[in-house]
Amino acid sequence: MSFIKLIVFVTFSLSFTFSNAHPVGFNFGWGAHHHHHHGGMSFGLSPQFYQFSCPQANDIVMSVLEKAIAKDIRLAASLLRLHFHDCFVQGCDASVLLDDSVTVASEKNGGPNKNSLRGFQVIDEIKAKLEQTCPHTVSCADIVALAARGSTVLSGGPNWELPLGRRDSKTASLRGSNKNIPPPNATIEGLLTFFKRQGLDDVDLVALSGAHTIGVAKCATFKQRLYNQNGNNQPDENLEKTFYFGLKTMCPKSGGDNNISPLDFGSPRMFDNTYYKLLLRGKGLLNSDEVLVTGNVRETHELVRTYAQDESLFFEQFALSMIKLGNLRPLTGFNGEVRKNCRRVN
Ligand code: HEM
Numbered sequence: 520m521s522f523i524k525l526i527v528f529v530t531f532s533l534s535f536t537f538s539n540a541h542p543v544g545f546n547f548g549w550g551a552h553h554h555h556h557h558g559g560m561s562f563g564l565s566p567q568f569y570q571f572s573c574p575q576a577n578d579i580v581m582s583v584l585e586k587a588i589a590k591d592i593r594l595a596a597s598l599l600r601l602h603f604h605d606c607f608v609q610g611c612d613a614s615v616l617l618d619d620s621v622t623v624a625s626e627k628n629g630g631p632n633k634n635s636l637r638g639f640q641v642i643d644e645i646k647a648k649l650e651q652t653c654p655h656t657v658s659c660a661d662i663v664a665l666a667a668r669g670s671t672v673l674s675g676g677p678n679w680e681l682p683l684g685r686r687d688s689k690t691a692s693l694r695g696s697n698k699n700i701p702p703p704n705a706t707i708e709g710l711l712t713f714f715k716r717q718g719l720d721d722v723d724l725v726a727l728s729g730a731h732t733i734g735v736a737k738c739a740t741f742k743q744r745l746y747n748q749n750g751n752n753q754p755d756e757n758l759e760k761t762f763y764f765g766l767k768t769m770c771p772k773s774g775g776d777n778n779i780s781p782l783d784f785g786s787p788r789m790f791d792n793t794y795y796k797l798l799l800r801g802k803g804l805l806n807s808d809e810v811l812v813t814g815n816v817r818e819t820h821e822l823v824r825t826y827a828q829d830e831s832l833f834f835e836q837f838a839l840s841m842i843k844l845g846n847l848r849p850l851t852g853f854n855g856e857v858r859k860n861c862r863r864v865n
């Protein structure tokens with residue numbers, strides 16, 4: 520371990536211990552707990568945020584998730600993705616849940632989201648149950664984060680201590696949803712840039728892309744690879760041949776744009792490291808998946824190899840990167856609000 524890495528590790532461990540020792544969420548959901556960062560007062564997130572104000576929060580989330588996922592297994596994937604699309608636009612503030620209104624141009628109409636994001640009714644159901652048990656306490660942004668973790672766990676993936684205490688935005692950014700979320704045909708350079716803009720690095724990119732171990736994608740999102748990868752009417756040469764022929768029957772040259780294919784056809788319902796094994800064999804579904812290996816960035820290729828070989832290392836890093844994702848620019852303290860209905864501001 521290099522000296523720098525050691526310092527980072529020790530600093531991380533210390534700040535983690537510190538925030539654990541000072542639970543917020545005592546009394547009103549925001550406590551007197553604050554760190555002095557950047558010279559101003561800020562409220563940190565903490566796993567114990569609802570320890571006294573709503574200790575049943577996670578149990579309620581899990582019981583709704585279990586029923587919903589038993590009926591429609593894809594919801595686990597959809598809810599995991601929802602957290603990503605929330606956090607990449609204005610931070611993890613439930614902006615993605617707001618419907619169109621006089622003051623809100625909904626992110627649900629953004630290019631990456633329209634006819635694609637799912638799971639909003641499950642969030643509504645969780646919110647309704649939480650409002651019965653702990654009125655006006657658990658934010659929609661925390662519900663989305665809890666649902667993403669719960670969906671990972673219920674799919675066989677890792678568990679982690681989830682910092683809580685996010686508050687909900689009073690605004691959304693349709694523009695941000697069109698600008699900040701990487702497209703499926705992104706290059707490796709593009710992906711790294713989109714992630715860097717959020718403060719996430721190459722390790723986060725490769726680990727979080729592992730979420731594509733569950734769920735599906737529409738034909739429209741990978742069609743370019745089958746018929747015209749480089750404007751020369753040729754397929755992506757990195758596609759393994761049998762995989763390519765199978766995809767062509769699922770996804771004809773004209774029509775069929777809403778047909779779906781699993782992102783990890785080896786084990787589409789199981790959160791495991793098969794996704795990375797497939798990438799190494801030219802069987803990644805999206806261009807953004809395959810370029811982690813073929814994009815001529817040695818680090819991302821190496822990381823794919825590492826996670827393909829060692830599932831527990833993937834699980835460990837996925838958890839760490841999910842915590843980083845969940846910590847993106849949260850509203851805390853007196854900022855934002857706790858929405859009563861996740862679809863509209865109070
Ligand atoms: C690295 C850049 C990424 C790109 C370009 C990307 C792109 C996409 C696309 C195009 C789809 C299919 C959407 C559709 O057909 O309707 C999809 C699905 C999905 N994405 Fe990503 N994604 C990325 C990263 C992530 C991250 C970081 C997560 C979560 C941590 C994630 C989780 C998912 C999941 C679980 C699905 C399946 C959703 C379902 O079945 O409903 N993705 N992604």
Ligand SMILES: *[C@@H]1O[C@H](CO)[C@@H](O)[C@H](O)[C@H]1NC(C)=O
Nearest residue numbers: 702703704705706743748749
């Ligand atoms: C990605 O797809 C969009 C929309 O289909 C297209 O305009 C753009 O040129 C594509 N980008 C690349 C790098 O192929």
